[in-house]
Amino acid sequence: MNNLIRVVDLCKSYYDGFTELPVLKGVDLKVKKAEVIAVVGASGVGKSTLLHLLGGLDRPTEGTIFYDGEDLFALKDQELDRFRNEEIGFVFQFHHLLPEFTALENVAMAGLIARQTSGVAHNRAKELLEYVGLGERLEHRPSELSGGERQRVAIARALVNQPKVVLADEPTGNLDQKTSDAVHDLLWTLNDQFDQTFIIVTHNQTLAQRADRLVQLVDGQVYAQR
């Protein structure tokens, strides 16, 4: 079976004045279509950095990532923007919803960025919000939603442009056990239903065990895979 994503010798260093701080030191990884992969590892090991690079939000110091055999970082900035918009959905630990906008508007935003008409984007957003069980909360702002609801809005937002890959950075990191389980169930339902690839950074053991594959990062490299 073809690999959807191929990460080759990925390195990323940050520069703090004159000192080089290597975070990723040659990560190699292959991801198949519709896989759910859990990325685990100690804090500061570079899980989020890997996720940002996978999403084309940052450029690596060395190495590259191939999506469907195409070199992601050969793309120009604008093409990368479009790639993020169309092919990637991000879910962050702290929901990161836009506080001034309602749940519906937050979800529709990615569609608007894709230059869909307001009507199309809002209809699609409404559909997805109903799907994640927030049909009654469309006009609420993030501050009026509970933690679990916010995270479900964030997931709906990640899915709105039907991306190939959803990148989640500790999606249930600050939710209680019960809410976390509900969000996890939602993720798996979505995976079953839409055949999307999920790469999830997590500290949550249940989530990690439930994933198709487990990737452990140690010292900026892939230490073990299951």
Place this chain on the structure above:
Amino acid sequence: MKYEWFIASRYLKSRRKQAFISIISIISVGGVTLGIAAVIIVVSALEGFSNGLKEKFLANEAHIIVRSAYNYFPNYHGKIEQIERIEGVVAASPLILSQLALQPQGSESIEATIYIKGIDLQAEDQVTGFSNFVRNFTEFNQSPFIDEAHRRIAGSETITGGIVLGYHIARKIGVVPGDVLRLISKMVPNPANPGSFMPLMRNFVVVGLYQSGLYIHDNAFGFIDLRTAQKLYQKPDEINLIEVRLVDADMAPTVSNKIKQEVRFDPGLGAIPITMTWMESRADFFDAFELEKIVTMIVVALIILVAVFNIASTLIMMVMEKTQDIGILRAMGASKQGIRNIFILQGGIIGVLGSILGTALGVYVCWRLEFQVGLFPRWYGLLILLVPVILQVCQRVWSLPINATGFLLIWCIAAGLALYFVAQPIYLDNILGKNLSGVYQLNRLPVKISWGFVVLMNLLSMATCWLAALYPARKASHLNPVEALRHE
């Protein structure tokens, strides 16, 4: 531009996280509004004032003055006819202009020195409309005042003729029509004692007061009959000036050149005439106004500059406040240009709103300053507000095809018209508590809105608002999305 517009307008309205952000956007709009309004009002008032004075000048001054290189010149009738034949000339009149001292009868001393114009009444009326500014006046040398003065001082003194005195001079030296004045000329050779000089003295009766409304005229001139003046100076059939009135005062330079080309004085009198247009003789005055306008504009432009700094700081704060949002938007695929557009749009919205409101405010105040007393009691203007009210009622009943935007427009138009009709001129005398009309007879502040200037100021302010937004917008678009996401 769709999502950029969506986000930009929401950010400006937002008051969720930090209440003062949206207040600050209101202040930013207000700053631009005030700046634009101030520029429009000040420049319109200055323009109106100089224009009002110009009109007054042109109404009772000659548009061109023609003289020879030497003082007096003969054979002026032919020259006047020649000048009157030139295209664009309404009339030309002969004039003897000289400076004389004034001694009212009964006074021991010379009270004032004034310019005496010896004029041909019919010709002068066509050029400067002289008679319009003198009440109850028909002739210099035939007046009940002269007859009465003759009876009064019969025998002791001779009376040469009548004089019309500038209103303010008369007030200053305390004479009224009917009083006798002695006019004293500069020294002339004394025929009785060759080698010595003597002043010429003649008695005149005040037969009228000249009140043009221009202080500088009413405080400087006296008028006597041309032939009397010629006799007084012993220059029979000679004059020293020709005054010319034009159909269009702005044509003065052209006509002035033509006069120089066509009219010739006798040889020995400096053949080519010397001309002076009203623009040249009043240049100091209008130059001063221009200068004042420029200085005022610079000062007022500072207000707009303050408003622009205000916008820049508002937007910089907005960028800091919204750093995380920017990171999220970038993660969702918004481009750098998209992020930049969001913040430039905010500057643009502030600029456009401020400019529109400022223009409305400025023009409204100008109207108030200028508005003529209306045809009907001004409160009736409020009746216009009934139109949208009735329309709204009708819509409730029969559901007319007017949407919310349509009603907003109708309300705005109605409110604007109502304000226009309710507006009342601001009388300067009421504000300042003193009578300014004495100086320029402009008791209303004349206002002249130059629409070209208004449009230019609007474009300028929108452009500067856009410029003010450039730096914050650039900063926002250059944020590293990964760092922006980590930003707390």
